[in-house]
Amino acid sequence: MTTTHEARPGSRPATVGMAPGGLPLLGHAIPLRRRPLDFLAALHAHGDLVEVRLGPRRTYLACHPDLVQQVLRDARTFDKGGPVFDKVRLLTGNGLATSCWAEHRRQRRLMQPAFHPERMAGYATVMDQEISSMLDSWQEGRVFDVNTAMQALTARIIVRTLFSTRIRDSAVTEIQDCLPVITRGFFTRMVAPLGLMEKLPTRSNRRFDGALERMRNLIDETISSHPAGIDHGDLLSSLLVAEDEETGERLGRHEIHDQVVTLLLGATETTGNALAWIFHLLGENPEAEEQLHREMDGLLSGRRPDFDDLPHLDYTRRVVTEALRLYPSTWLLTRSTTRETELAGVRLAPGTVVLLSFYALGHNPELYSAPERFDPDRWLPERAKTVPRGAWTPFGGGSRKCIGDRFGTIEVMLVLAAVAADWRLRPRPGPGIRPEPKASLSTGPLPMVPERRRRGNSAAVE
Ligand code: HEM
Structure with missing residues (x-):
């Protein structure tokens, strides 16, 4: 009624x-x-x-x-x-995403400078490097799970923009491997009514505990080796130098650890999901994909897109906006x-x-x-x-609006444009995907076939 x-x-x-x-x-x-x-x-x-x-x-x-x-x-x-x-x-x-109102305002003041628009070009350089190395590994005709690949890419990007070059390459890979285990385990723990199952010594509980501990240790190790007081342009430096303009206070080491965990978790699945949904939607909508290719061909003339191209990628932006409407990660x-x-x-x-x-x-x-x-x-x-x-x-609103909205949008647009400039991802015939609404809204396994584009024929609808 x-x-x-x-x-x-x-x-x-x-x-x-x-x-x-x-x-x-x-x-x-x-x-x-x-x-x-x-x-x-x-x-x-x-x-x-x-x-x-x-x-x-x-x-x-x-x-x-x-x-x-x-x-x-x-x-x-x-x-x-x-x-x-x-x-x-x-x-x-007690990171930014989970702190309560009274605590949140102080944390947000200290974290906001790390997301200042002027820092974005630097982060985009790291994004470009990771996108290029992913695309260089693609093999024409070889099926892969686009969802897993996008989660791996976004994990590497956030780890490297957090820590820049001051993290061992092996540690980047280790954190990248820990993140999906942790996010999967998170959801199970969030919805478990009694909180008893996760205490049992099952294989998946041991994997979760091991991954969380390993990631925490790697974060501590990297924070300790990061010289304080110098801004290297990465996210962590910005947190280490941040000073509350009202009180002159800084974030303590323990707080920085929690914020780093929060950023790793906040940035990986959300952006990875957005990308997976976009490639799924383009695979299902060849006319939209064609229009995207035309935008790339008109603007780029064969080169890979970069940060300075973003303001000109109107259709790319519309594709991202529309995908976030249909499948918002949160x-x-x-x-x-x-x-x-x-x-x-x-x-x-x-x-x-x-x-x-x-x-x-x-x-x-x-x-x-x-x-x-x-x-x-x-x-x-x-x-x-x-x-x-x-x-x-899709990024929420008010004082709790996603602090990484600009970062995430830039990342998604750069990946999408770089893929569309040279590749198309073809859906594999099969039963289709079923959205998986868990801690975030995932496509689940998304097998697709990469095909190199022959540029110049994007006007022809196939
Ligand atoms: C397409 C990508 C993304 C989407 C759809 C998204 C979505 C959201 C949403 C809806 C919220 C608000 C949650 C709430 O009100 O309870 C949020 C908060 C947050 N997001 Fe994102 N996010 C994305 C990317 C990122 C990235 C790249 C980062 C970090 C680099 C990030 C870090 C955070 C943090 C720390 C918060 C908590 C903000 C606060 O409470 O002040 N997100 N995000």
């Missing part, structure tokens, strides 16, 4: 409803577990704010972009917290209220969990026409004006 309240998203009163199909005791646990994407994406039909039961617990999904923005902008009231965050914090420490977020408050006219007690799903927003037909269609040109300036404000938020 849907009721109407006085609070107004946009120009009409907000509606509040209840998700269908809840069961006593279980609530909506079954659809949330079995088909979370479809379940969440359908809830907008039941209200701007929809009650979803996690077992007996009432939580609320904000479906209207205005309500999503209200939650994101009031980070003090809708804070990071609750059982899931408490678990993540145990694993990552498909579900939670917040916990720190005090009694009101959302869409509903009074929420302290400790109420509010859910935000950027996947659901991106698939809402009230916000996007033909939302299932991959249509990069919906982001042409004139058409983009029709997208309601706050509907496209």
Whole structure:
């Protein structure tokens, strides 16, 4: 049943409803577990704010972009917290992504300079090197798992932009190998209700514990060998020299360790997923791929793209924007209220969990026409004006907005442009992919065949 309240998203009163199909005791646990994407994406039909039961617990999904923005902008009231965050914090420490409001502001002030636009050209140089070495290893016609390859690439890029040349090459590879084991294990631990299974000495638990310990040791080793007080242009240097302009305080070694873990985890899967989805979507949409190739051929005349080309890659940017709409890596977020408050006219007690799903927003037909269609040109300036404000938020918003949004966008665009300049990735005939909504939204295994492009014939649609 849907009721109407006085609070107004946009120009009409907000509606509040209840998700269908809840069961006593279980609530909506079954659809949330079995088909979370479809379940969440359908809830907008039941209200701007929809009650979803996690077992007996009432939580609320904000479906209207205005309500999503209200939650994101009031980070003090809708804070990071609750059982899931408490678990993540145990694993990552108190880094930027998990710290609570009171602690977050100080951390963000200290970390922001590392992401200043002026530092991006330096990071892009490292990205170019890693992209080139990946492309040089591709063999025409030899199938590979694009998802795994993109996760490996983004892991290497964040490790090398964090530590520049001051990390052994073998350590880069070791951290790259540890990251997927850790992120997989994270998800299992986040959703485990009792937290008992991960204490058992099973093979996968031992692998997870071993990978986390190994990564932590490598990080400590690299931080210790990094001379403090000198800025080498990498992310870590910036953290080591950062000084809080309000208090003159610096980040302690322990805090820097936690921030490094946070950046490694925050930067790898998100960007890797975005790339895997993009190559999947281009494989399914040859006309869009063709248009992308035309952009490369027109601009690059045979050379590889670099940082200075980015402002001219309009279609590339639209492809990235559209892929992030359809498959935002952060498909579900939670917040916990720190005090009694009101959302869409509903009074929420302290400790109420509010859910935000950027996947659901991106698939809402009230916000996007033909939302299932991959249509990069919906982001042409004139058409983009029709997208309601706050509907496209794959990087979150408010004070907790992704600190790596610019970094991540540059990285994704550089990889995409470099691939499109010389290669196309062909889908392999088969059963197709099934999105895997876990800690982030992955394509799962994505076998594709690399084919060298014969430049100059991009106008011909094959
Ligand atoms: C396409 C790539 C990326 C996507 C889609 C993405 C998405 C997000 C989202 C949605 C949030 C907000 C989470 C929340 O509000 O709870 C976030 C936060 C964060 N992201 Fe990203 N991210 C990406 C790339 C990166 C990169 C490359 C880095 C680091 C270099 C990074 C580091 C972080 C950090 C540290 C936070 C926490 C920010 C804070 O709370 O102040 N992300 N990201």
